[in-house]
Amino acid sequence: xxxxxxxxxFRKRLSSxxxxxxxxxxxMPLFYIMMAISLVIPILIxxxxxMMDGSVSVNPQTxxxxxxxxxxxxxxxxxxxxxxxxxxxxxxxMSITSMCNINMMYFAIAVFVAMFVSEDFRSGYAKNLFxxxxxxxDYVISKIxxxxxVGALMLIxxxxxxxxxxxxxxxxxxxxxxxAGNVVMSxxxxxxxxxIFVSIFVLASVIAKQKLWLSILLxxxxxxxxxTMVPIITPLNATIVNALLCLIGGGMFSAGIGVGxxxxxxxxxxx
Amino acid sequence: xxAIEIKNLTKNYGEKQALSGLNMTVPVGSIYGFIGENGSGxxxxxxxxxxxxxxxxxxxxxxxxxxxxxxTRASVGVLIEEPGCYKNYSVWNNLMLxxxxxxxxxxxxxxxxxxxxxxxxxxxxxxxxxxxxxxxQRIGIAMALLGNPKLLVLDEPINGLDADGMRIMRxxxxxxxxxxxxxxxxxxxxxxxxxxxxxxxxxxxxxxICEMTAEELENSCPTFVALQTKDMKKxxxxxxxxxxRVEEDEQKEYLRVYxxxxxxxxxxxxxxxxxxxxxxxxxxxxxxxxYINLMNDKEAK
Numbered sequence: 001x002x003x004x005x006x007x008x009x010f011r012k013r014l015s016s017x018x019x020x021x022x023x024x025x026x027x028m029p030l031f032y033i034m035m036a037i038s039l040v041i042p043i044l045i046x047x048x049x050x051m052m053d054g055s056v057s058v059n060p061q062t063x064x065x066x067x068x069x070x071x072x073x074x075x076x077x078x079x080x081x082x083x084x085x086x087x088x089x090x091x092x093x094m095s096i097t098s099m100c101n102i103n104m105m106y107f108a109i110a111v112f113v114a115m116f117v118s119e120d121f122r123s124g125y126a127k128n129l130f131x132x133x134x135x136x137x138d139y140v141i142s143k144i145x146x147x148x149x150v151g152a153l154m155l156i157x158x159x160x161x162x163x164x165x166x167x168x169x170x171x172x173x174x175x176x177x178x179x180a181g182n183v184v185m186s187x188x189x190x191x192x193x194x195x196i197f198v199s200i201f202v203l204a205s206v207i208a209k210q211k212l213w214l215s216i217l218l219x220x221x222x223x224x225x226x227x228t229m230v231p232i233i234t235p236l237n238a239t240i241v242n243a244l245l246c247l248i249g250g251g252m253f254s255a256g257i258g259v260g261x262x263x264x265x266x267x268x269x270x271x
Numbered sequence: 272x273x274a275i276e277i278k279n280l281t282k283n284y285g286e287k288q289a290l291s292g293l294n295m296t297v298p299v300g301s302i303y304g305f306i307g308e309n310g311s312g313x314x315x316x317x318x319x320x321x322x323x324x325x326x327x328x329x330x331x332x333x334x335x336x337x338x339x340x341x342x343t344r345a346s347v348g349v350l351i352e353e354p355g356c357y358k359n360y361s362v363w364n365n366l367m368l369x370x371x372x373x374x375x376x377x378x379x380x381x382x383x384x385x386x387x388x389x390x391x392x393x394x395x396x397x398x399x400x401x402x403x404x405x406x407x408q409r410i411g412i413a414m415a416l417l418g419n420p421k422l423l424v425l426d427e428p429i430n431g432l433d434a435d436g437m438r439i440m441r442x443x444x445x446x447x448x449x450x451x452x453x454x455x456x457x458x459x460x461x462x463x464x465x466x467x468x469x470x471x472x473x474x475x476x477x478x479x480i481c482e483m484t485a486e487e488l489e490n491s492c493p494t495f496v497a498l499q500t501k502d503m504k505k506x507x508x509x510x511x512x513x514x515x516r517v518e519e520d521e522q523k524e525y526l527r528v529y530x531x532x533x534x535x536x537x538x539x540x541x542x543x544x545x546x547x548x549x550x551x552x553x554x555x556x557x558x559x560x561x562y563i564n565l566m567n568d569k570e571a572k
Contacts, residue, residue: 003272003299003334003335003421005334005342005343005345005346005421006342006345006346007342008341008342008345012374013341015374016371016372016373016374017372019371020368020371020372023367023368023371024357024368027360027364029359119357123355123356123357123358124352124353124354124355124356125355125356125357125368126355127321127323127349127351127355128349128355128369128372128414129372130321130322130323131321131322131323131344131347131348131349131424132344132345132346132347132372132373133341133344133345134322134339134340134341134344135341267325269318269323269324269325270322270323270324271318271323271324271351271352
């Protein structure tokens with residue numbers, strides 16, 4: 001007796017996996033928490049830093065005075081232009097504005113991806129997923145794609161929060177030497193860079209499987225190595241070249257790392 | 272063709288050998304009771320069949336194709352260890368997610384159908400984490416049944432089920448095989464397994480020690496006359512003079528006479544020896560006892 005089985009093509013597998021992940025990502029409370037955090041953080045940063053702008057704190061032991069420097073414009077929380085960055089570099093200072101900006105979101109994305117992926121393994125749902133899908137490439141592609149969308153949304157929410165925060169704090173929206181086009185390209189470049197980070201986070205998460213702590217640790221650890229390149233290749237005065245570089249580089253990089261994640265899943269036991 | 276065919280399957284976990292040359296044949300349409308002690312390799316075998324862990328060597332085929340075949344594996348339903356459900360999702364959402372995973376066309380209808388099968392319609396809105404152990408098992412079974420799989424792999428599905436749950440489980444298994452599905456089910460509750468299984472495989476230390484059909488088991492399980500008297504010790508001595516095999520049962524409540532022609536023969540013989548029989552019946556050893564005897568024999572060897 002010959003049993004007939006429906007052809008389970010890559011397209012079918014990928015579409016069903018994307019549908020599962022899409023449903024999961026957008027019904028997870030964590031997604032909404034992350035969106036809220038992405039929206040609120042820039043408002044808090046802009047308002048609080050502006051409130052403390054110019055305040056002087058004195059170290060009681062050394063007597064050294066530190067003057068709190070605030071944001072000169074709203075756009076500083078999105079990025080700094082290469083000219084400003086090199087000026088800050090020669091001055092040797094590390095102001096709060098260079099640390100508290102949109103780039104922090106890559107770490108928040110790491111937390112989301114780690115929880116998103118590890119929940120599959122911790123809940124045991126991975127058994128259902130991988131029993132019916134021997135090839136794991138659809139799983140990896142779907143995880144990277146959905147995490148990319150969520151990461152991009154987080155950056156967009158941060159941008160919206162920055163605009164609200166800037167308005168509340170009364171900061172100038174003056175673009176100065178950069179144009180609106182540069183800001184758009186900078187944001188686009190950052191969004192394209194998300195693909196690099198999420199692929200790293202997905203790889204870390206499939207290595208760690210149900211160990212969420214290891215997944216977060218690996219994600220943050222490896223992510224940190226790439227973090228320093230973000231302000232360099234996505235400055236506020238970014239052009240289409242930066243955006244294209246991030247798009248092509250991000251695509252290639254995430255494909256490469258995705259292959260790595262696929263092999264990890266293929267070669268290791270699921271449960 | 273067989274639903275599952277395993278040849279010389281081995282699986283090593285470092286130094287430890289979980290499976291050592293396992294051979295197994297599960298016929299199409301059967302309910303295959305997979306029996307063995309804890310750590311004998313049942314779950315490992317099932318996980319390998321479902322592609323959740325890698326084999327060290329050997330050959331595993333599902334419906335004549337390698338178990339890694341994408342199309343064949345897409346029609347395998349699974350419940351291994353705990354049900355794979357997101358604990359913060361409702362029962363309904365978990366099943367709908369699985370229906371999406373399986374690309375079912377009428378998702379809501381299919382989910383409703385399996386919930387009805389396991390009598391869990393009323394709990395569809397409950398969060399999975401708030402369900403009892405028995406309810407979780409039923410949900411796990413419902414999940415495995417989604418999409419009418421051609422092969423069901425169930426690891427200890429009866430665990431945590433109450434009497435009603437076990438009855439439902441039996442009905443479900445019988446129903447699905449009518450539709451051409453093959454079931455591989457492992458369980459320690461042999462009495463329950465015996466009520467549904469059509470085939471058995473007994474595994475020990477990672478090796479299949481015995482495979483048989485329910486009929487073969489029936490034929491190899493001897494019948495006996497079980498009886499109770501006031502003085503069991505004296506009765507046993509008297510019976511031993513006439514019958515070759517007289518044994519006490521495990522609970523030492525009944526005497527078993529294996530080579531008696533019928534209960535009347537035993538009653539008459541005991542009456543002649545002035546022993547009154549309180550209770551007497553013809554009985555047969557079940558799967559559980561057969562399994563224990565087999566294990567004891569292997570241990571002794």
